[in-house]
Amino acid sequence: MKYIAEPFKIKMVEPLRMTTREDRQEAIKKAFYNGFALKAEDVYIDLQTDSGTGAMSNAQWAGMMMGDESYSGARSYYHLMEAAEDIFGYRYNQPVHQGRAAEKVVFPALTKPGQYWLSNTFFDTTRGHVGLAGGRPVDIVCPEGLDTTTYADFKGDADVEGMRAFIQEHGAENVAGIVMTITNNSVGGQPVSVANMRAVRALADEYGLLLIIDAARFAENAMFIKMREPEFADASIKEITRETFSYGDMYTMSAKKDAIVNMGGMLGVRDNDELAEKIKSFVIPFEGYLTYGGLAGRDLEALAIGLEEGLDEDYLRYRLGQSQYLAARFEKAGIPFQNPVGGHGVFIDAGKLLPHIPWHQFPGHALAVELYIEAGIRCCDIGSLLMDRDPVTGDAQQAPAEFTRLAIPRRVYTQAHLDVVADALEAIKARADQVPGYEITWEPKVLRHFTSHLRPVTA
């Protein structure tokens, strides 16, 4: 597969410090073999996340200087409202400081204690906020979504019949609503089709349920729809986005992904003014006055510009092309990964690449450490290290798959950087049987992957 060249040129650079293998061995040891504890300065290619790590454009940086810092009614707020109304087609749009802030405002307002929320798969923070609001999150994704080996166009889709069966079993009064995550982050940035959105809308109408779109990667999702859903082959990204959003009642959004800002979020209500009023009464105490929502005026301005830039087809083709290029190199080298690749990165099947490491010695983490030592690449485990212990028994829990996630920041790395990543993986594959597993020497009670201390297991 040919690399799709950047539809931009570079006029500002951030130098990277080059390190030796010995430097990196020392640094990762000091970090207790946990990439989160590394100094970013000691990292060459940082694929830990695509969230808030993108490069803003010249127009966005110019917008930062034009930001209006008035407490209420700032010009930058109105710019953002114009862009959001035009793109999403919703009557009420609200800036907040990041995606989870939108969740914190929305779920307590809409959840009665003990009610279920269904999703094509909740993102971690969304799942957390449903729980904090007294609700019970349930993932009901299509079966293809959990099968890493066979191809499907829309592995992010919800299992609509599965959702219907759940609602019938538990009673519609015990279900608060449905969250559709686009793209479906937790199953690998996999897209959701318009056909699936329509079917979920019909289900929500049948049982009188709310439908919320978790829209962090709405533009990448729209580009996948354009490429894979024939009805939309000639539609613009904005038309596809409008169509997709027309099936929701509300959206929450982390703007740190497709809106290409380093910090920011949004939420919106399509046309239910009563619902909008209820949400507003939660926004002011948590996030601040309605026209700034926890963001500086300059951030509102950069977000308004980033929302539009994120819809550009040439950019999106290049953007999805980066994951596809990396995946094609892995395929050629026989490195197993979640196929087809999603929008924001590649999930390597470390369980298959390092079969000698048992799940309780964290193959996904072992590969992440090895990539750092090999070439200064930082990435993370999406496997059994990420799984916290059973809260009742304290037993370690096995993840359904042992992945190492390579998330690609937007407009940051070049083809040559991606080649460094692929070369490093090939080198590791050649000596895979020498890669050690890891054991934990200290861990906190929850969210252990962020702060655990580990050490290599030596035979």
Ligand SMILES: *Cc1c(COP(=O)(O)O)cnc(C)c1O
């Ligand atoms: C990142 C993300 C969030 C949370 O957003 P933050 O800006 O990190 O708070 C929620 N949902 C999805 C799908 C995300 O990718």
